[in-house]
Amino acid sequence: MTNEVGRVPMDDPLAYFLTWTTYGTWLPGDERGWVEKPGQFRAPDAERQESARRRMTESALTLDAERRHIVEDTIADHCRIRGWHLHAVNARTQHIHVVVSAPGRDPEDVMDQFKAWCTRKLKQRERSRQSAGKKLRQNWWTQRGSKRRLNDEDELEAAVLYVREGQGEPTPRPPDERDDTQA
Numbered sequence: 001m002t003n004e005v006g007r008v009p010m011d012d013p014l015a016y017f018l019t020w021t022t023y024g025t026w027l028p029g030d031e032r033g034w035v036e037k038p039g040q041f042r043a044p045d046a047e048r049q050e051s052a053r054r055r056m057t058e059s060a061l062t063l064d065a066e067r068r069h070i071v072e073d074t075i076a077d078h079c080r081i082r083g084w085h086l087h088a089v090n091a092r093t094q095h096i097h098v099v100v101s102a103p104g105r106d107p108e109d110v111m112d113q114f115k116a117w118c119t120r121k122l123k124q125r126e127r128s129r130q131s132a133g134k135k136l137r138q139n140w141w142t143q144r145g146s147k148r149r150l151n152d153e154d155e156l157e158a159a160v161l162y163v164r165e166g167q168g169e170p171t172p173r174p175p176d177e178r179d180d181t182q183a
Contacts (some may be wrong), residue, residue, distance in 0.1 A: 013149035015087055016107040017159040018098045020115065020145030024053075024060030025094040035146075058139050062093045067122060071096060074121045075114050084110075087156065088163035097163040099156070107147035115141045 026032070031044045063071065068091040075098055079086040087099040096118075102110045119140050126136050150156045 012103045013151045014153070014156050015085075015099055015101040015150045015159070016110060017148040017150055017163075018100065018107060018111045018114070018145060019095060020111060021095045021142045022061040022063060022093075023058065023139040023141060024056050025062070026142065056139075058137060061137070061140060063091060064093075067125070068092070070121050070125060071118045074118045078114060078117050082113075088160045090163045090167050092167060097167065099150070099159045099163055107149070111145055111147060 031046075031049070071091040072089050075089045075091075075096075076086055078084075079100060082102065084105075085101040087101065088097070089099075090097045096114075098111075098114060100110060122140060123136055130136065148159070150159055
C-alpha cells in the first residue's frame with residue numbers, strides 16, 4: 001500500500017514511471033532547474049551547480065548508441081527474469097525512462113535493480129574494450145531519480161506514449177549482420 005501524503009492509500013499501482021539521469025548531466029543548481037527532494041523543484045543556481053561540478057569524481061557521462069542499446073536490452077532482460085511487465089523503455093544520451101509493472105515491489109528497489117544490472121553490463125563492455133591497467137568508470141548514474149506511481153489506465157497510456165514518442169527518434173539499431181538483403 002502506498003502511504004504518500006496527499007494520496008489515497010491503494011494497493012500496488014498499475015505501473016511505475018521511472019526516470020534517472022547519467023552521472024554529472026543534471027547537477028544541483030542546473031539552469032533547467034532541479035529537484036532537491038521529491039516534489040521540491042528548485043530554481044537554477046549557478047554557484048550551486050559549479051560547486052556540484054567541482055565535487056564530481058569523474059567526467060559527466062553521455063551514452064552513445066551502443067551503450068543506450070545495452071541499457072535498453074538489459075532492462076528488458078531483467079524484466080523477463082523478474083516476471084515484470086515492461087511497457088516502455090527509452091535510453092537517451094543523458095537519461096533513462098522506464099514504464100514497468102512490478103507488483104509487490106517498491107519503485108526505489110526496481111530502479112536500483114535496473115541501475116545495478118545496467119552498470120554491470122556497461123562495465124563488461126568497458127572491460128572488453130580497455131587496455132590493461134586503465135581505470136574503469138565508477139559513476140554511471142545519479143544517486144536518485146523520479147519514481148511516479150501510475151494508478152490508472154490514462155496515466156499509464158500517457159507515460160508509455162511519452163516514453164515511446166515524446167523523446168525524439170529512437171536510437172537506430174545497427175543492421176543485422178545476418179541480413180543478406182543489405183548486400
